[in-house]
Amino acid sequence: MFTKEIFLDIQQTGGGDAVPYSTVAYWMAEFKRGRSSCKDDPRSGRPSTSVTEENVKKVENLILEDRRMTIKHIVEILKISFGSVQSILIDSLGFKKVSARWVPRMLTDENKKRRLEISKRNLEMFQHESDNFCRRFVTMDETCVHHFDPETKRQSMSWKRPSSPSIKKFRVAPTAGKVMASVFWDSEGILFIDYMPKGQTITGPYYANLIPKVREAIKEKRRGKLSLGVLFLQDNAPAHRSEVELNAIRCAGFNLLDHPPYSPDLAPSDFHLFPKLKEEIRGTKFHDNDAVIAAVEYFFESQENFFFHKE
Known part of the structure; x- marks a missing residue:
């Protein structure tokens, strides 16, 4: 099947959300060169030097001392990047930030x-x-x-496409x-x-x-x-x-x-x-x-x- 035919078929199926012609042409060329997977190739990137066992322990101790502490505050204390702190909290420690549940009265x-x-x-x-x-x-x-x-x-939640306008709800x-x-x-x-x-x-x-x-x-x-x-x-x-x-x-x-x-x-x-x-x-x-x-x-x-x- 030719690139143009594949593109037209994708457009007919996906409508406005279909990928552009240039993307279809790029992947056709990749597959002709012998590529067999759509996943991105592994990249070395810059190695993380902040996500260490020592920093993980420091972040955990700070959170246990004050569970309302912000990522920005932890960054200021430990002098490591925002992304590293976020990675430690979510990936290493499994924390997620949630709101307190409302209860009518604190029981004695x-x-x-x-x-x-x-x-x-x-x-x-x-x-x-x-x-x-x-x-x-x-x-x-x-x-x-x-x-x-x-x-x-x-x-009021409803389904929408990424290209659809945002749904508005007035406070009443x-x-x-x-x-x-x-x-x-x-x-x-x-x-x-x-x-x-x-x-x-x-x-x-x-x-x-x-x-x-x-x-x-x-x-x-x-x-x-x-x-x-x-x-x-x-x-x-x-x-x-x-x-x-x-x-x-x-x-x-x-x-x-x-x-x-x-x-x-x-x-x-x-x-x-x-x-x-x-x-x-x-x-x-x-x-x-x-x-x-x-x-x-x-x-x-x-x-x-x-x-x-x-x-």
Whole structure:
């Protein structure tokens, strides 16, 4: 096959991303001279004199002393090149620079001890009667659903060719319009949702008034659950720990499970239910509260039972 024919074939296949004619001609000439590989020939280059065992150890000690130290600072201290320090960090030591993970609150030693004790106690209860535990379990939490919550940067990712223009995304904040939903659910699905009226605030009496409604919903939707004894889990928000609400839980006959302080990763609503809901409706613009409520209801109603039980 001639060079021109190969070039036309590559153009037809690759379009605008195809290599130029000069490159095709160069490789045709190379292959005619007996070359059999497309890989670059090995080059001697300038030998590295900075990536030594001594410098590797020095860089490692500096990083272990201060993990936020920059490559530029290490260069200034050790008087070796930027590329050598980068090679030592990545190739020799296997380091990579990452951002700190955001957590809601730094736990004290007492918080950690309490978290461990409560988690072990709840786990033992689950292991003792795993089937009954899931049948008895009910949890709740509240969440804000905005009229418009912009999609995340990851959600906006799309494929592009190298020659295509860069994709732009404008920074947009969630709208002020929102609906506060208090969601009560178990391993079979949603039991009861209350949408807080505009102008009302979250208080102990507000939640205390919801508990009898939740009890009626359990009685209607989960036959036998009340006689087994409801295991009720909520977080430690002030409104949830008020005496009036705790009294309402006792009057309903619910057994209140302990929840470790500042531990959203142990609250099923926080780590499973609400993130899935927000992910589904993020990027959609709602004109009013009724549209938001309809979207929330549709999302929960469209889920199979295993969605609420699997995690």
